[in-house]
Amino acid sequence: MSGTATAYLRLWRHRWVPSLLLVGVCARVPLQAYVFAVLLLAAERTGSYPAAGVVTAASGVAYAVGVPVHGRLVDRFGQTWPLTVAACVNAVAFTGLLVTAQVNPTAAALAGWAAVVGLSLPPVAAAARALWSQVIADDAVRRTALAVDAMVLDVALVAGPLLVTVVSVAVGPAWALGGCAAVLLGGTLWFSTLPPSRSWTPARRGGSLAGPLRSPGVVVLLAVSVLTGALLGVLRLGFVEFAGERSGQASGGLALAAFGAGSLLGGLLYGARPWRADAAMRMRVILTGYACGVGLLTLAPTVSVLVALCVPAGLFLAPFVICNFELIGRCAPEGTLTEAFAWGITATFTGSALGNLVAGALAGSPSAVVFGAAAGFAVLAAVVVTVGTAALQPSEKGS
Template identity: 40%
Template sequence: MATEAQASGGYRDILRAPHALRLLTGTLVGRLPNGTGPIATVVFTRAEGGSYSLAGGLVAAYGVATAVGQPLLGRAVDLKGQPRVQLPAAVLSALGMAALAVAGIGNIALAYAAIVVAGLFTPPLEGGLRALWPSVLGREDRVHRAYALDAVAQEVMFTVGPLLVTLLVAVWSPAAALLVINVLGVLGALSVVLSEPSRAWRSEPREAHWLGALRSPGLLALLGSFFFVGLALGSITVAGLAYADDRGHAAAYGWIMAAVGLGALVGGVLYGARHWSGSPEKRLTVIVGLLALGYVPLMLTPGVVPMTALAALAGVFLAPALACGFIVVDRHAPTGTVTEAFSWLVTTFGVGAALGSAVAGPVVELAGITAGFSVAAAGGLTALLVLLATGRALAAPGRSVRHAVSDVGGHAGHTEKNTHSSENDRNGAAQPGFSSGHQA
């Protein structure tokens, strides 16, 4: 049984690797605009006298634009490298938000155009970081632990980010909050792309195919499952608010959502504390099953204190599911498409969350709070069913990641090459649609 001391020791080992702390920190700071964009936009719109409908419309436009832009920019990164895509995208995204902050909402068309630009050019830093881990960390077990650390760090960002927006609004103004957050985002992206691993990273040559990463059946299966995980989480954000309103306890909403994040933090730390053997695809199915099971007790809607505890339980298997999902993405992404593949995961998860929020609202109004939380339970169960139904596709990854690490010119950089999985070696052939090498 892994202990907390083992977990912290393992994470320290990751962060002590050359460039690792800089890349993780730069990526988190660079993603602040995306993580805080919706709440900052709502606060700004309301401060400018806009309606909730306008605020919701702008946030929806931002979400759709981000969903469209991520895989396209991810593919561009795989083709052109990280610095030539990530930094220009970060600057353009920041300029879009700056245009909204300066021009305000007096011209609705301009406001929508500005926020669409901001979303469309959101740099795929998340996928880019996961593509860099093998070259930075070398050993496969360290890369897998880094995926767990990555999932935990996301929960920290989504907790700290809104607090930072609140502080900036209180100290300056909603417009200043938009500007500062996006300046920080550009600085974070700059820190990443100026690092040696980012400048040196190159994707393996890819097979020309219009579907890109989506030609992998296993990746499609994973994306289908995580769409419903996102749907479950999105529904909790609405059902939780309805629960707090019904109890006449406004602070309960913050407690519930913070508890989900805390549960994910604890789960991610414990998951990354130990070395896992066996197929990650089978492990993911078990974890998603436990995640789905954790959503069911929310339908009991007890008092605020036990409800907060149930929310923490519901979050425990979220970060492990993400961390294990990252491994599966890496194993199933076709050669030369790793950044695009990770970007598709971000997009699919986000679209599912948006749909979950949209569905839960009418369900709560028509059938009550318990029914609202049942959307989360249904989403988790469907995510599990997708994995069970696509087991054959998931059981045949294109490759298993192995890392051959060497010093580059006496510096701290690394190179790595991925080879076929042992299963493919035994069969004497690769899975269809994959070539012999893959750099992630």
């Protein structure tokens, strides 16, 4: 049996792994899909790409503000009631956004409700990552679990935009957004009722209000996540505009799905083999490759070529995410793991919002400029990791 198969079979034999992965897909597909659905809905209702970028950015910034608060509540009170309350409030917020899109589709009104949606999104991803340390004791198997967790995000990145594209073309982006809201509510409630989630107890934490932010390594990783999030934000709006100028906005989801497929392949290969190099060294190499892969997108003349180039461009996304998970687990102070993962999501969504604004400002520019800007963010991320390598070593973990 190959090393790849052995690593994943060892993981799959753990009792709760299949259920956690399945519910993880159900809860996270809408988290990836809703951003694209909001973007399409705002572009349709306002008729403006810059306005759509502002609406999407409002949701991302609000999520960035809210998710660490949710994460701290989980670290203090457990997973069940914080996730349940957030999911119910979020369903109401989605309803408000959909109604507003029909009766008052101004950029300001849509951005306001999009912000409420982002602020109330339940921290399912952070909770799931924190759960692996309880479900799996073996470090090597847990590393494979983090790889699979990253690939769940890739499945979401592929399936989410594809489903949004299909539903938007068939019946409109409002229906796609409503579907995201319903699946997110159901998936989160399902996750919160699983025995490992209900029984999860956080480690005892110190009294610092800074939480995981008192670790220099966590701060470095957050800066890197902002930059890689900005890369994805630029690409998301850049794909829609590129496709809109050639074959229709919704086909931008095909490029995003191809990018996710490349990431899924990269994560599958990366997570199956042991690595001797330190995670910080691996991250530098991965980010350099990421910059080169995204740089290829500047060569695309048509949507079909863009979709093809998105596969190699996305190869480095999941390996970066896996390295990031590993380093956050290394650097996060005791008792702050969920909040540390939540801050990582905050940084990514903050960067995504920044990227949306950058792409909106570049609307009308040649696509090579837009995709070149995305590659530039990966270069900056590699520089940050290089400068902050010392903070990412095991000895730097906060107490």
